[in-house]
Amino acid sequence: MKTKFSTIIKSLALLTILTAIAFSGETVQEAEFKVSGNCGMCKTRIEKSMKIKEVKMAKWDKSSKMLKVAFLSEKISLDSLQKRIASVGHDTEKYKAETSVYENLPGCCLYRDGVSDH
Ligand SMILES: [Cu+2]
Numbered sequence: 470m471k472t473k474f475s476t477i478i479k480s481l482a483l484l485t486i487l488t489a490i491a492f493s494g495e496t497v498q499e500a501e502f503k504v505s506g507n508c509g510m511c512k513t514r515i516e517k518s519m520k521i522k523e524v525k526m527a528k529w530d531k532s533s534k535m536l537k538v539a540f541l542s543e544k545i546s547l548d549s550l551q552k553r554i555a556s557v558g559h560d561t562e563k564y565k566a567e568t569s570v571y572e573n574l575p576g577c578c579l580y581r582d583g584v585s586d587h
Pocket of ligand 1: 506507508509510512577578
């Protein structure tokens with residue numbers, strides 16, 4: 470009887486650990502969306518804004534303007550990632566950068582029509 474009881478306790482403990490792992494928010498989701506920008510400085514700025522613990526990988530391609538991200542979907546939403554990028558001056562598919570922030574970008578980074586001839 471005593472042995473049986475300790476076996477049950479052990480199994481319960483194992484189950485608890487496994488459940489904790491499953492719900493620890495380590496589910497990594499990958500996504501790709503468009504982020505406006507021009508140059509290497511834009512790339513640095515965009516990728517730097519994604520240097521947070523919830524983002525495992527962020528890579529922006531200058532020619533396709535596509536940003537690839539791998540993030541912990543249980544800890545942060547794709548929406549808030551896009552908001553973050555917009556807050557440093559880069560338009561995304563969902564959020565536009567504030568004009569005041571955009572206008573403070575270096576000249577080579579101004580990607581909007583009529584503001585730069587890039
Ligand atoms: Cu730039």
